[in-house]
Amino acid sequence: MTAAARIPVDLVTGFLGSGKTTLVNAVLRDASFAGAMVIVNEFGEVGLDHVLMSAADDQVLLLDSGCLCCAASGTLRDTLIDLFARRSSGGVPPFDRIIVETSGLAHPGPLVASLLGDSALKPRCVLAQVLTLVDAVNGAATLARYAEAQRQVAFADRVLISKTDIAEPAQASDLVSRIRELNPAAEVARWQRGDSPSRYFAPAASAAPHATAVHAEAWLRGPLRPQYAQAGDGVDTADVEHDHGTAFRQVSTHVLEVPGPIDWPIYAAWTQALSARLGARLLRCKGLVALGDDGAPWVVQGVQGYFAPPERLAAWPASVPHGFLVCIGESITRAELDAIVVPTPSPH
Known part of the structure; x- marks a missing residue:
């Protein structure tokens, strides 16, 4: 498989109750994700009512939207290798992107390491992004208390603040500041139930070949932008190193x-x-x-x-x-x- 043909992988993470399953459900029901393979920890966490069409086997389900949904067994590495093998043999229908939902307490590090450097995975797939969800209502307290939540934000390329429809405006604004302290390189956006998820995922046809170029440009909008900002950009040119205070020390x-x-x-x-x-x-x-x-x-x-x-x-x-x-x-x-x-x- 050539570098341009590698399958893009979106790693969706976030602490318990952050809205990952709501986002994944929206993906499963969105026709623009036809051809995607969604890997979840267990089907019990994802509501498949009214979207299930047929079972490709005892692990992979074909949905009305055209998505494939897989219950991960064993490590992510083993699951991916197995899926690629069955894709090649015709055991499962073709897929052109993979979206992985991690557990709420998962450390993204080992998963990112496998996707970046595993010799069995690297020729077949490419990490498109780490997308982390943070709950607008409880996110600030969660980040202050749990190292797992901090790491999930620290590893992110994009952070979605969820539940903004039930949070106070000040809660969401304060959370944006906390997220930027922890990871100034990440893009931060707001998402709530009912919003289309498609804009937060690059089109499958372009994600793999252009991911690195897009990321290089995006990183400049984070910690390097103050250094390269032009006059009149309205960018704070303060020191890009951050004192994160007690919560982020x-x-x-x-x-x-x-x-x-x-x-x-x-x-x-x-x-x-x-x-x-x-x-x-x-x-x-x-x-x-x-x-x-x-x-x-x-x-x-x-x-x-x-x-x-x-x-x-x-x-x-x-x-x-x-x-x-x-x-x-x-x-x-x-x-x-x-x-x-x-x-x-x-x-x-």
Whole structure:
């Protein structure tokens, strides 16, 4: 399977009661998701009344909307490998995207690591996004109390604030601020029951080949935007490092600038040093770095100290003036990161 043909995977996460099942139910009933495979923890959590059409086997259900719904058994890795095998043999109908709903207490790290670096999955699928739901009514208290909820937000590419129809306006506004403190790189939107979910998922035909380019642009709207903002943009140019206060004292976001191209051996030594010294505390890294003699742009992603092989972009995005690496860490100080020297550009 070519890189362009890899199946995009949307990882939907969020704490207990955040609205994941409501969102997944909306996906299952939306005809625009025909051809999608939705993987859930167990069918008992997803209402399938009036949408069930037939069973492809004892695990995969074909729905009226055209979606396939799968009850995950074992690890996500095993479930995906099994589904791809049955897809190839005709055991299940074809699918062109995968949406995974995690449990409310799931740590996204191991799932993201499998999707980014597992040799059996990487040729077949690509992580399109981590989408995290946060309850507008209880979300602030949940984030303050539970490390699992903090990690779910920290790993997110997009955060949906749910239940805004029953929350006070001040609750939702305060929650946006808390989410941005925890993960300034994530896109934050509001969603409630009855809204179409389609705008929060890239079209399946374009998600895989364009995911990395889109993500590189999106990251600039987060922690790097103040650095690159033009006069009149109305952007707060305050320091992008955040003091998260009592609730978020363990999770922080830092941006490392990589001003020019670096050689592959130097890049390897740098990422190995980050992994060795920071390990699993380095929750997630993502960025764009010029690598090699030609200075081509490469998307870098890492999770819990593991760095996946970089993926090359066709061209350097016009809005990105130089390389960068966004590091979201747990109990990591800026001084620790600065002690691991960012590579200097290679003379060419």
